[in-house]
Amino acid sequence: MIKIKIIVCIKQVPGTTEIKINPETNTLIREGIETVINAFDTYAIEEGVRLKERLLSNPETKEEVEVIAITMGPHQSESILREAISLGVDRAVLLSDRAFAGADTWATALTLQNAIKKFDDWRLVILGKQTLDGDTGQVGPELAQMFNIPFVGYASNILEINRTRMIVKRLMDDRYETFEIKLPAAISVGKEINIPRVPSLRGKLKAKNEQIPVWNKGELGLEDEKIGLSGSYTQVVKIFIPKTIHEVKMITGGPDEQAEELYGKLKELSIL
């Protein structure tokens, strides 16, 4: 019997909406900023756990489902893997190596691919539809491309799933689409798909004691030129926050004068 493994790819991102950039190095200022699981990845975790629960309640697939969370990042990223375990993920693996630093979406997808390859019987990869820091939404499709497996982005409902196929509904700007796809496959999800649960006490206790393996480039069998900055086709040359200029002009006088002046100003600014 095949054990079904569901892989959830997650990322640690700054837990703030006020992202600050160092103008000299063109990198995000991460010091002193709390890090959290990328918001869209929390839906990926929840969907992985729900699919497991759903498959377990099906007599055909009972006792053969495992949800595994992986992330690529520095050692501190271990905390989000523990959080994933507290939310119902069975185990987690951290992909960490200095050589992974500076990876673009392609090098990231390649690193994830080599990690996923190490699991037998994985049937589904679930990702958040994009990260809140990089914001590209490319890693999922790239990963599916590398594996040559189906990819459905923005999945909003998994209508059916078994060992070999699934039916997925997804939300587009102006319509819903429903696909039947063969497994293994990859999907990306957003907030439409579920409401993530609160961690359980047993999950938190398990997360606290769990040993989380760390896989480096050697364990993934990856050469230096394929990973990190050297394996990247793209590089961020400059990153900046657009300057906004605020100007306040007080309009005085009687109502008629004020209205006239306001009308003239709006006209001048091509707003009217």
Next chain:
Amino acid sequence: MHYFLTEEQQMIVDICRQIVNERIIPARAENDEKGIFPADIIKEIGQSDLFRLFIPEKYGGMGTGIFEVCLATEELSRGDLSVATTYAASGLGFIPILVMGSEEQKQKYLPALASGEKLAAFGLTESEAGSDASSIRTRAVKDGDSYILNGTKQWITNGGEAEIYTIFASTNPSRGARGISAFIVEKGTPGFEFGKKENKLGIRASATRELIFIDCRIPSENMLSSEGMGFITAMRTFDQSRPAVGAQAVGVAQAALEEAVNYSKIRHQFGQPISSFQAIQHMLADMATQIEAARALVYHAAKVTDSGEKNISKLSAMSKLFASDTAMKVTIDAIQILGGYGYMKEYPVEKMMRDAKITQIYEGTNQIQKNIIALELIKRGAL
């Protein structure tokens, strides 16, 4: 404030706080107004393992003490006493099985209650039998391998929502309290029906309903312990459960204090925040001090209960009495600090006051608590 919690206890508090902030508070005003039973929130509480706390590991629980139950109950009550009441009432329903149930009964009923898949309820009160449990009129008459139940229970929390009911009925009316026996009754048993839903002052999102038994046949194996042990079962259950009612009161009082402190800092009168007036400051100081004292007493009662001490009735009653009186006073003062806004439904403190009142009434009125305390003092001395 540091309460010297273990890592696991802090986890319980954190989980409850997340449920309160993300699930309970956003829904509480509407649930209160419309009397909606928060089934989704109760499911989430189950999923988070909170019903497992007090149940031993061999029955699917986590084997913690009453103290941990009090921590969870206090936090949930900070969000909405309706939710905490539903949570605690399931505990009240299954504690009789824990303290008096046979191994088979525990194996059969506790796992689904631990997971939160099923809720329990406690059926003692009747229209003519509240504080005076000995005047119960519900009868259980032995008939072969069964008992036939007839009677009506009133104001049963979780009525209709629970699957498992601990029902107290007289098997020998001539013996009064000593003639009461306890039975486990499952929802769906023929002859077991639900009566009217109560329209309440507070805890409006919790389910309170009549239970009606008409020739309801219960297998003898569903009796807890033996005939005549019902009253003792109820009293032992209350000894264990009362600190959690105290914890409910502490939680709702804490919530009202937080609202009052926050409001006093943003409400300006005479050109300054009302928190700068000594009249308000002293009210806040009294509220906070009383809550802290109530919390200390509740935690102490829970820890003494968990130590295995047998004579816990007095302390357990004290914690419920003091905390619930504190909650009533603090929630009324919170409304006073919020003034006209406090009286309006746009702010949550009027709900907290309505909710707090029940903690002085249920699981033994505060007058009954004083009877228990005084009786113990006279029986065992003041030490």
